[in-house]
Amino acid sequence: MAINTNYLQPSGREEAWRFTPLNRLAGLLDSQVELTSTNSLSLARELPGVSFQILESSQVVPISQSTDEATLRVRNAVKEVALITIAEGAELAEPIYLNRKTLDGRPEATRVLISLGANSKATVIVQNIGNAVLAEDLEFKLDSGSTLNFISLQEWDDKTIHLGRQHAVIGRDATFNSIVVTVGGSLVRLLPTVEYAGPGSSAELTGLYFATDGQHLEHRMHVDHNLPNAKSRVNYKGALAGDKARTVWIGDVYIRAAAEGTDTYELNRNLLLSDGARADSVPNLEIETGEIVGAGHASTTGRFDDEQLFYLSSRGIPADEARRLVIRGFFQEILNKINNQEIEERLMNRIDTDLAKVGAIK
């Protein structure tokens, strides 16, 4: 597959970039700024059935095409690629943790391919912490019958700029579950995208984002139902608190003419916790065949439900505690899916701390 090196710098008028503050990208899309090729992800520890290799980028051809400028730039800039392979039939009982080590604010590019052999089963957890200016191209190749639970936690420091694509190619009867949690960073723009390589395949894209003062958190799904009898579910929940907190959620679902028997539903809910915050939510459903199981979307953006707060307060629970309960409750559905008490607590504590910082609760 040819890599397009002749990428254009977006002007901000393009549909894909119209929500993004391009002046805050710290050079990630500036051809004058060189991106250092890094292998910023590494295996936390060896596990049977998992191989981790660093290969010349020419040896690891991208498995998908992209028109995303940041992705094209990553593909052009990287000299090496991390290839993580889960052996055919391997069922990993414990998660594969990938550690992130960045250049602490120097612009860098990382490319990773995670490949699951047929009928293998794995959970991969990436905890993104620290300070980074990072553009990343993550690809997942799921061979037939495999299952990947991919959890990426953006717990970045305040200054981090993170552009990332997370693209899955899902084979026959394979299942891709992605959970994206973005609570940190100055500007985070992620592209959780999927395409199908065989029927009976399914994708579940779940996400949680929480933006406070001045944060721009953008998540752009693209689900390409390119063949028959595949399933997708998208459920993203976000909350915003503080002046100039900004989130963008785009849910593009494309059901091609060939994709008969498609079953898809996408949902985005936003909770605005204070004035001055702005949430954009744009579900797009394009359908080229009527021979489908179902296709739907829903998007809601609202404030605290006064009736919920009254109910809790009427049981003696102070207003701030009631708000905290409602916010926790709002996110609980997503956090439950991570199925990890320690991560759940850490994330909720961070959200509580951030809420207090912006004065949304004491």
Place this chain on the structure above:
Amino acid sequence: MSTLEIKGLKVVVDADGNSKEILKGVDLTIRSGETHAIMGPNGSGKSTLAYSIAGHPKYTITGGSVTLDGQDVLAMSVDERAKAGLFLAMQYPVEVPGVSVTNFLRTAATAIRGEAPKVRTWVGEVKEAMAALNMDSNFAERSVNEGFSGGEKKRHEILQLELLKPKFAILDETDSGLDVDALRIVSEGVNRVKANSDLGILLITHYTRILRYIKPDFVHVFAAGRVVEEGGPELADKLEEKGYAEYVTA
């Protein structure tokens, strides 16, 4: 011995930009251990009275007072009223997704009692109260009121009444939407709390049915935003027979 005293209470509610006076001077005094039934036709302001005492932000008090042992209830925030000893069992309990019943009950008990209940005794306390209300133990793990049937919601309200042990409970149409069995279980729950404490009850209802299970000491007829007639339990029998017609046309 505590006293909840409502004097000349006037309340307006904002609807579509117009404010409408719903309560037009309500006087009512309830003492510990007493059960007062407030009966009246739909739209007479019964629920407004309940929510106003609990402090719902939708209602604006324009006159009168509510005091609990001389303390100004209307000056208290919603949670302070609960801590002072008031409890409102709602007609339509609110769903709070993602907040488990267990977590909710414990948070509420901690707030009301001023300290977290001891884990060992608390678990037993909740279990016992749930069993007494015929509630399945898996109830505790469900989200507050989410997907509950009408009967489950009401039982959950009475469960809170048992655990939070208020001085006064306002039961807002607790009987609505209950079948005979559920009505009996819920009523027995209320009677049990009363037997074990010195609970004062303000029982708001449209129908006399619940009064067969929870015996009132006093009956107040409510119409057009005020109490129009008062009496003993025999007044309920009269209402059963003749309905509210004479008060509505009056």
